Each structure stands twice: as structure tokens, then as C-alpha cells.
Amino acid sequence: MATSAKDLPFREETFRDDFTFKNSPETVLRAPFPFDKDSYMYAVNMELHRDGRPGTAYEAPIDVDEHYVSEMKDRALVLDEDPLRYQSLPHMTLAGWDTLELLMTCKAETYPEWFSLTRDGDNWHWVNRPMGIDQHFVFGDESTLPYAPLEYITRQAQGDFCVLDERDGNLWMDAGMVTTQADWSLDFDIGMNFFEWHAPVPLAHEKGIFKRALKYLLSIQQGNPARRLNWTMTVNPRLDTSPENYHIWGPENTHITPENVADKLFLRIELQSFWRLPRSNALLFPIRCYFLSMRDLSTVPKWATRMHRVLQTLPPEIASYKGLDNYREIAINWLSQFDDGKPTSEGPHPD
Template sequence: MSVVMKPLETYRDDFTFSNSPQAIARFPFPFPEDNYMYSVNIEPATPREPGSVFEHWFDIDEHYVSEMAERARVLERDPDRCLVMPHMALAAWETLEMLMTHLAVDYPEYFSLDRDGDQWHWTNRALGIEQAFTFGDASTLPYEPLEYITRQAQADFALLDQRDGNLFMDAGMVTGPADWSIKFDAGMSFLDWHTPVPGVAHKMGVFERALKYLLNVQVGHPVRRLNWTMTINPRLDTASETFHEWGHERGLVTPENVAKLVHLRVELQFLARLPRSNAELFSIRTYLVSLEELATNPAWACRLHRVLRDLPEALADYKGLTRYRQMAVDWLRQFDPEAKAA
């Protein structure tokens, strides 16, 4: 399916972001059942459903131009959202190679890559970029390799170094996180950055099993999972260090505006082994949909009603939903036949 990119939208201030009916239809709705409990839910990242978010390793959609403009704005204000520890230099080049290769193959109408030994030529028609460079020589690029390519790819990216039987977040480009910070998590191990999850943190066997699985991911056999939370307004950058800019928005929700302000925020998390460095590339692709947009699929609205209604209090608090969850549940109730009949 050919991607039709929308004109520039905003993820802050006037919030002009919205989803077309086509974008809503391919939204990765994360609930296979009427209730939710935290789980690892990792699966092989094999291609699925042409046109879906699962078709390619790296998904590009109608919001591409807008999301790249938002990334540039964040980096202009806070360049440290991209960081690479010295020992991750090879992994950064491998990430550039992986992204360029897949984008050129999967979206040839927008991207192309020509290689002659270490002399490469990259074209990004969506952003009007034409770049000849020497692979392995950062001086031939306008940015360091990780920053260069992730300024042109939707998703946040972390590079995980594998050592001592663990994975460590030693590089990354993170401009749209769900209430965390690459600057705080840099250097942390897999187990360190997962311990805050309530109701799960004390059951470390869950994460130990997940870590064992991820340590054994092989080259060419990536894995993926879905994660979710909710966000007020279609705001991508909900980093911990910008909480003062967006935290108060949770108090702006009213029964009258809940369907427009409250957004389901779903992360398609993808992890692939890099062949030469043996590091792992972890991408976090974020999709946003308002309750109003989501309700154009009544079955989704019905299920989300039940999930939010029955969500354990500790998880609701962890995800930051407590102040407005009941208003969302009350609005979604109209789409649940059983609730309406009660």
C-alpha cells in the first residue's frame, strides 16, 4: 500500500494532529480481550497483513513529515535527547545501515539507497534530502550516524549493548517518550528500567524470563510487542524532564471534552539483533488516537470501556490515568451494550 503523507501537523501548542479514516483503520489496537493485565506478550516480528503496521520492520505512515518536524524541534531545544556512548559507535552505523536498507526496499516511492563499496548515496524524497557519504566516516555526514538516520525515521530508538548476561541502554534517540528519559535511563540495565511496573516489579521472574528471551534474539529474526498508556492531547514528547509542560493537562479533562482530549497511546516495540556489534536495536513506534476517533470503531470503544473500567487501581495510577479515567469510562459506556442494558 502506498503511503500518502499529510501536510504538516503539530504535536504541541495548537495540536492540529488528527488521523484520517485510513490511519484509524490501521491503528494497532492493543487489547485482544475485555480485560488487561501487564504481560510481556513478545512475538516474532514476521510480516503480517499488507498495509498494516506489522507489514514492515519500520512503519512509515501519513504523519511522517509532521513527526520528523517535531523531532527536529525537540532536538533544537534539547540536543541531548540523542546520545551515543563511545563503545556504541559501530552499533550506530549498523542502525543507519538497517534503517536505510529497509526503508529503501519497503518504501521505494520515498527512499532509495545506492552503494558502491563504502561510497553510499541516500535519497529521502519525503524530506527533500540527498546525501552522498562514506560509510564508516562520520565526517561525511551532517550529523553523527545515529542522529542522522533517526532524524528520518518514525519511532524512538535505543541501542542496547549486550554484556554480563544483560542488556544496557547505552545509546539512543528519544524525543517522544511516554514519561521516561533517555538521559536518566542511559547506562541502565534491562532489569533496572523495568522495576517500577506495579504488580509486576516484585515478580522479577517475569522480567528475567523476558530478558532471557531477548538475549537469544538472532540476526534476521526480530521480535515485537505492543504496549499502551494514555495521553492528554496528541502530544508525542511526554518526557520526564518536560513534565512541567504537560503534566497539568490531566486536570483539563472534563466530561464535555474527554473524547477530544484523551488519546490512547500505543507503542509498537521492535527489537532486532545487529550482526557485527551484537547490540540490539530497540525501536518504540508511537501511535495516537483520540477517544472520538477510536469510537468510529464501536467494537474498539466497547472493549476499551471494559478495559479501563476494570483496570487495577495500581496500574491505572502507574499509567497516569487516575484523574480522568472515570470520565473516559463514562463516555465510552455508550458503546458497550451490556453496560447500557445494566
């Protein structure tokens, strides 16, 4: 029987220094495994973001899992060190209130035992029990919250959040909370349009991926969110793999050995979703990160086999862009013991 995320206690764990992060077996099985076949190439892999099966990361529109409380502690540490990880251009305040409303209502509806929202006109009462927060505030009045609305609510929500303004037929990265990013800088990219902030990505521009993706995103309507998956790999379960701190975590990329690869190397999955916001007409773009160690993957034979084949056949430009060059061969060798050479079943789900 599928276990719901609600049945698991919140773990006390770290994503830095001693890296005590760990998935329970149930959390491994509910991960949104990103490969639906045995090889990988960029694609506009968008689909509607609808309530999925229980026991998957899609069971709730905004997923909360056993890592929630510890991830929020890590975010607070990042923001203390570098407040530039949260930014919002002046015209984005309304979109911040939209985001706050969306996240509060989603969470209160799907997880009533953890969150509640009571509204009396503009007088709102928000309770976040896992984080011990009980807040009365006036919707639309920034002076009644301890932070701007976008910062306030994204300090209580797993994953990074970009808020994209729509104008001139393009999307503009005009606000965001970005502390768990795979090597891109909100501070540098803020104010850029969709093509500009994707400029460093190899191959995908030539394939017309971003033009098609933009067209899809612009067509997203309120009440019909969409999603896609992206992935990379990370040494240690470090959420904050920012370029800002690359000189600090970069050396770890050379620390993978055949002896430690199973527990020290992680598949880093991004569940990206896209939500049209009602008042501002902006797009909210949450990027939620899930870690699976190579050992976690090996508990699902189909996933270990598929990861092995994807790494073997990955184009070298993509492997380099994702920063896998130091340890790709070591991972392939370790995963080969799980690959029996037989065809895998269709789709991403475990057999």
C-alpha cells in the same frame, strides 16, 4: 479494500501548541490496537515481527505513515530545545552504523517511491524524498555525515530508538534517540541494565515479567526481529511527554471534561520491536507511538467496547503508574455508550 499507508499524503500538523494532529479514517483502521481481550495485565507479549497484512501497521518492518514528515519536524524541535534527548556512549558508534544500515535498507526496500539507497563499496548514496534529503557519504566514516550515524538516521525515522549493548548476560541502555517517550528519561537511564531501567514499574518485577522478557530478548537472532505492544493514555496528541517537560504538560492532565474527552484524550500505543544488529551484536529497540483519540476508537465498535472494559477493570496501581487517575472515570463514562454488554470477538483486529 485495505488502503496502504503509501496511498495517503503526508499531513502537515503539530504535536504541541495548537495540536492540529489528526488521523485519517484509514490510519485509524491500521493502528496496532493493543488489547486482544477485554482486560489488561502485564505480560511478556512477544511475537515474531513478520510482514503483516496490508492495511495494518505491520505491513512493513519499519512503518512509515501519513504523520512521518510532521513527526520528524517535532523531533527536530525537541532536539533544539534539549540535545540530551540523543545520547550514545563511546563504545556504541558501531551499533549506530548498524542502525543506519538497517533503517536505510528496510525503508528503501519497502518504500522505493520515497527512499532509495545506492551502495558502491563503502560509498553510499541515500535519498529521502519526503524530507528532501540527498546524501552521499562513506559508510563507517562519521566525518562524511552531518550527525553521528545513529542521530542522523533517527532524525529520519518515526518513533524512539534505544540501542542496547549485550554483555554479562544483560542488556545495557547505552545509546538512544528518545523524544516521544511515555514519561521516562534517557539522560537518567543511560548506562543502566535491563532491570535497573525498569525499576520504577510496579507489579511486573514481582510477577517475574522482566526476567522472562530479558531471556527472550537475549535469544533474538539477526534476521528474526520480535515485537510487542505497550500502551498508556495522553491528553492531547503530544509526542514529547518527557519527564523533563512534565512541569509543562502535567497541568493538561487535569483538563479532560465530559465535553472534550472524545477529541482531547488519546490512547497512546507503543509498537516496540527488537532487532539484532550484525556487526555490534547490539539490540536495536524502536518504540513507535500511535495515537487514537477516543472518537477515533468509537469508529471501530469492538475497540470502543474493549477500551471501556479495559479501563473499568484496570488494577489501580497500573492506572496510577500510567497517570490515568485524573480522567479514567470520564473516559469510562463516555465509552460506556458504545458497550452493548455482549462478548467481543477474539484478537485485537476490527470485526
